[in-house]
Amino acid sequence: MLGGLLAILFCQLLGEILVLSLDIPVPGAVVGMLLLLIALMVQGEVATGLRTAGEGLLKYLPLMLVPSGVGLMVHLELIARDWLAIVLALVLSTVVTFVVTALLMERLKKPEERVK
């Protein structure tokens, strides 16, 4: 499992290095995810240790978001000023994005049904 964790961290490290040296505005972890995916495709299987480590991390993904969310407290004044705009923007935009994406995907995946 430690080996699995090391593999994950190593992919992240490579990702961070790539992002820094190529000066691209994408988080290193996202590049790391692509690198790990490529490595898995080359290898053709997920080693047990890697799976244990990875699934263990994913299980607690929501917990990891909490500290960033607490950062809202720094902006309470800004939120108090623009709260109506923020709330309406979030609600409307989330609903619109959701509906458009879902319908688009549903349509595009079955072209034969669209012709009918």
Added chain:
Amino acid sequence: METPSVWLILTDAPVLWLVLTIAVYMAAGWLNQRCGRTPLLHPVVVSLSVIILVLKLSQVSYDTYIEGAAFLKFLMGPAIVALAIPLYDNLARVRDLLLPLLVGCVSGALIAALSAVGVAWALGAGNVTLLSLAPKSVTSPIAIGVADQIGGAGSLAAGLVLITGALGCLIAPLLFRWLKINDPAVRGFTLGVSAHAMGTAFAFEYGAVAGAFSGLAMGLTGAFTAFVLPWLMLMLGVTAG
């Protein structure tokens, strides 16, 4: 009220904030389970509200808090890398759906950013708010980076991202029923595009396929947004200056 000196000593120990975060999160998870997993009481939203309240009441700054809680924030990086595993497990499905996935990701990301900025702009929100709203549909590590880069406030963006995530999980069951979406791949992908990591965590409740597609959507949308949003905001003339 007489403040015990132990409290003063403890507030200096970063591990206190780690303990508080995990304990509150576990309690919020338990509460959520008791209430039938309603997204109204999403563990993340409940936890951050409780923690903000505790910090405000005990007059502890966010900088002090994050010193202890930074460990959890750090783990977000490896967790994002680990999303490659469920993705790999469902590679065949991804190959079949490659075109709809790309189209869905690009249009979803653009609609999310433009509609949020448009509505808030129409209602007279300031530019810092607009620039922090723009990346609200992508996972927080990306959103924070993008918001800071384009002149928004990273930590405000992080909060808006979480509220968006909770909203996405809240409306998901209703909209899926209303739109008659039953394919777990489409469900997961939609959740990942519109509600990032929280959507992905939620998508796993529809099974591993939904979770994997959600992770893919989150990654694609995040990467696309990170590249395109700075240009888009420049074109719209929304700048911090």
